[in-house]
Amino acid sequence: MSFTYYRTVRFQDTDSAGVVYFANILKICHEAYEESLEVSGINLKYFFLNPKIAYPIIHANIDFFKPIYCGDKLEVQLIPQKVTNEKFEISYEIFIADVIVSKAMTRHASIDIVTRQKREISDEIDRWIQVLNQR
Amino acid sequence: MSFTYYRTVRFQDTDSAGVVYFANILKICHEAYEESLEVSGINLKYFFLNPKIAYPIIHANIDFFKPIYCGDKLEVQLIPQKVTNEKFEISYEIFIADVIVSKAMTRHASIDIVTRQKREISDEIDRWIQVLNQR
Amino acid sequence: MSFTYYRTVRFQDTDSAGVVYFANILKICHEAYEESLEVSGINLKYFFLNPKIAYPIIHANIDFFKPIYCGDKLEVQLIPQKVTNEKFEISYEIFIADVIVSKAMTRHASIDIVTRQKREISDEIDRWIQVLNQR
Amino acid sequence: MSFTYYRTVRFQDTDSAGVVYFANILKICHEAYEESLEVSGINLKYFFLNPKIAYPIIHANIDFFKPIYCGDKLEVQLIPQKVTNEKFEISYEIFIADVIVSKAMTRHASIDIVTRQKREISDEIDRWIQVLNQR
Numbered sequence: 235m236s237f238t239y240y241r242t243v244r245f246q247d248t249d250s251a252g253v254v255y256f257a258n259i260l261k262i263c264h265e266a267y268e269e270s271l272e273v274s275g276i277n278l279k280y281f282f283l284n285p286k287i288a289y290p291i292i293h294a295n296i297d298f299f300k301p302i303y304c305g306d307k308l309e310v311q312l313i314p315q316k317v318t319n320e321k322f323e324i325s326y327e328i329f330i331a332d333v334i335v336s337k338a339m340t341r342h343a344s345i346d347i348v349t350r351q352k353r354e355i356s357d358e359i360d361r362w363i364q365v366l367n368q369r
Numbered sequence: 370m371s372f373t374y375y376r377t378v379r380f381q382d383t384d385s386a387g388v389v390y391f392a393n394i395l396k397i398c399h400e401a402y403e404e405s406l407e408v409s410g411i412n413l414k415y416f417f418l419n420p421k422i423a424y425p426i427i428h429a430n431i432d433f434f435k436p437i438y439c440g441d442k443l444e445v446q447l448i449p450q451k452v453t454n455e456k457f458e459i460s461y462e463i464f465i466a467d468v469i470v471s472k473a474m475t476r477h478a479s480i481d482i483v484t485r486q487k488r489e490i491s492d493e494i495d496r497w498i499q500v501l502n503q504r
Numbered sequence: 505m506s507f508t509y510y511r512t513v514r515f516q517d518t519d520s521a522g523v524v525y526f527a528n529i530l531k532i533c534h535e536a537y538e539e540s541l542e543v544s545g546i547n548l549k550y551f552f553l554n555p556k557i558a559y560p561i562i563h564a565n566i567d568f569f570k571p572i573y574c575g576d577k578l579e580v581q582l583i584p585q586k587v588t589n590e591k592f593e594i595s596y597e598i599f600i601a602d603v604i605v606s607k608a609m610t611r612h613a614s615i616d617i618v619t620r621q622k623r624e625i626s627d628e629i630d631r632w633i634q635v636l637n638q639r
Numbered sequence: 640m641s642f643t644y645y646r647t648v649r650f651q652d653t654d655s656a657g658v659v660y661f662a663n664i665l666k667i668c669h670e671a672y673e674e675s676l677e678v679s680g681i682n683l684k685y686f687f688l689n690p691k692i693a694y695p696i697i698h699a700n701i702d703f704f705k706p707i708y709c710g711d712k713l714e715v716q717l718i719p720q721k722v723t724n725e726k727f728e729i730s731y732e733i734f735i736a737d738v739i740v741s742k743a744m745t746r747h748a749s750i751d752i753v754t755r756q757k758r759e760i761s762d763e764i765d766r767w768i769q770v771l772n773q774r
Contacts, residue, residue: 242538242539244531245552246531246654248655249417249650249651249653250653250657250658251423253425257395257399260395261390264514264515265516272512272575278575279573279574279575282515290388291391292432293431293432293433294430295430296429298426298427298428301485304548304552305552377673379666379669380521380525380673380683381525383519385518386515390515390516396649399650399651403647403650403710407710412710414708414709414710417650417710418708438520438688440682440684440686440687520687521695526695527662527666527669527699530661531662552654552656553655560661561661562703565699565700565701566700568698571695610661
């Protein structure tokens with residue numbers, strides 16, 4: 235039903251309030267996205283460095299339910315969903331010891347990297363969405 | 370009507386897609402918040418390091434309208450608003466040469482730093498909200 | 505002889521030159537240090553959040569031999585060494601597919617967290633140094 | 640004699656030890672480098688995004704003399720120096736209220752962005768070095 239990414243919270247993720255800096259949780263969500271792409275057979279180097287089609291984030295939102303500390307063991311569950319032929323969304327739920335601590339979403343547009351015009355989602359992303367929805 | 374923060378996009382803000390990494394725009398919004406606090410007379414060191422009351426972000430959302438590049442000159446306009454006695458929100462609009470490129474919001478809870486229980490927003494934050502709304 | 509930390513390079517680690525931003529390699533070295541502490545039985549939350557003795561970095565240096573890309577599989581080998589009773593150093597070597605790509609060092613002082621005066625390295629850090637040197 | 644960059648320490652620069660995370664000082668040094676390039680008339684967007692010649696950092700070192708806190712007002716003085724026709728170094732000294740708190744150096748190689756082979760430093764970088772040494 236979803237992909238799970240395991241991540242220990244690092245010192246650099248925290249701030250002087252003693253907990254994780256809010257925007258860094260979105261970075262951890264993006265890591266989970268990258269890991270899920272790789273697991274489905276996508277080469278990250280080609281995907282992120284010199285693609286023909288790119289999938290920039292056009293919207294993100296996040297809720298924080300509990301403080302997150304250095305050393306905490308995060309379990310990030312993600313599930314992607316096609317919105318239109320040129321858009322997909324990823325939902326993230328983050329747990330520590332089975333308690334949900336944060337929830338997020340990113341919306342991605344599919345664009346031609348040169349013209350930055352809308353393009354159809356590629357077959358490999360289509361497959362990634364399908365595979366993660368069948369698990 | 371609002372506070373404006375000026376910020377040049379730095380190399381470290383970008384990623385290998387050649388534009389600013391999405392979560393870094395939220396960091397720039399938080400910088401604008403910090404600057405607005407300081408301008409209204411709040412000592413950032415005390416505010417962020419050893420406060421009695423803290424204002425952790427419990428929700429954030431952001432929309433991206435245009436790609437943002439290294440060297441771009443950002444103008445971040447922010448306006449805070451009280452939601453309840455224990456919550457406030459900040460709206461951010463980011464412009465490059467008068468064109469809006471991104472829009473964001475952060476919602477902050479007011480909590481006792483030791484017990485992490487809800488507390489009323491402090492007088493200095495109250496004043497900050499009022500002052501920024503009168504400009 | 506040393507501890508090895510495995511780390512996939514993430515999109516957020518890169519910059520618009522298409523490779524990892526230089527200072528982020530030092531962050532990855534620090535992650536390896538944290539992982540090695542945890543493996544030797546140290547609780548990261550207590551170690552980094554509210555310690556009596558802290559080990560701030562007083563010097564760091566790093567050499568870069570090859571460009572590092574998003575998706576690259578890093579192998580970080582580290583070995584700590586006691587310099588004096590109040591100082592230790594950690595050497596890091598970073599490999600991709602058995603080729604060294606970077607080399608770094610961090611020097612840490614042992615200080616009382618309240619007075620920021622020099623203090624003897626704790627027994628747990630002493631043990632961590634010994635254990636990693638016996639492997 | 641040198642270029643000075645002014646920078647307020649931000650919440651995101653700190654970690655749960657309550658002070659600036661070590662590697663972030665190197666990021667602030669790089670910001671000073673970018674600002675000095677821009678002041679000497681170099682377009683940062685072209686310089687960092689699609690250059691023919693790039694100047695990756697091949698070595699960096701840094702010393703920390705004092706803890707640095709959120710809200711601190713940093714004054715970063717930098718001075719570049721040509722080492723060979725294909726290499727330059729930048730020295731950085733960071734002050735808070737006239738007290739030195741950190742000192743760093745970055746060494747940059749001049750390379751062809753496509754072949755990654757050594758190339759002579761460009762005329763604009765040559766001029767930047769000369770201008771900053773005459774101030």
